[in-house]
Amino acid sequence: QQQVKQSPQSLIVQKGGISIINCAYENTAFDYFPWYQQFPGKGPALLIAIRPDVSEKKEGRFTISFNKSAKQFSLHIMDSQPGDSATYFCAAVYNQGGKLIFGQGTELSVKP
């Protein structure tokens, strides 16, 4: 059973455009939602994270939008750059458990 569903699997965006990646979850026990960025040959690195009591969190060009009632959250990358080309994973954590459950990943390619 896929607990965190992520889409799209791949995404191509022009430089300067907005990249949007979506995730949905079922388990209401999740209470922390991080996004990870992974470059080829590297492990995932924490990019930005949000708790469900907040509807939006912004850090630089990266924004998480969170819809608790719909059990959905999304990552927006504004002014996308070729250096943003990577695989992005959404994840969710059970309350107080610290166990990360990952989505399938989205391979983002930003064209110059």
Next chain:
Amino acid sequence: ETGVTQTPRHLVMGMTNKKSLKCEQHLGHNAMYWYKQSAKKPLELMFVYSLEERVENNSVPSRFSPECPNSSHLFLHLHTLQPEDSALYLCASSLAGGLGYTFGSGTRLTVV
């Protein structure tokens, strides 16, 4: 050296071989994890160690055997693997119950 270090970076082994993957963290964390990353699939949690005790084994076949001799080191012993076990094996660490995972760069395993 800081962060989470995994060795070797690449490993090719036959189905009858025995090998071990090593993970070392210098972050003062006390929880460590093994994840399996296969193409087009979510990262799969394999094992969780918290305070040097195995607290989770996600139905992983017995041909994978973890060992955590102390809070800084984690091993994954491999024997009689199958070709479908070929994947990127990622180690991560965090504070027990914490939310900030740090991943290593992984070991790319190929079973021939």
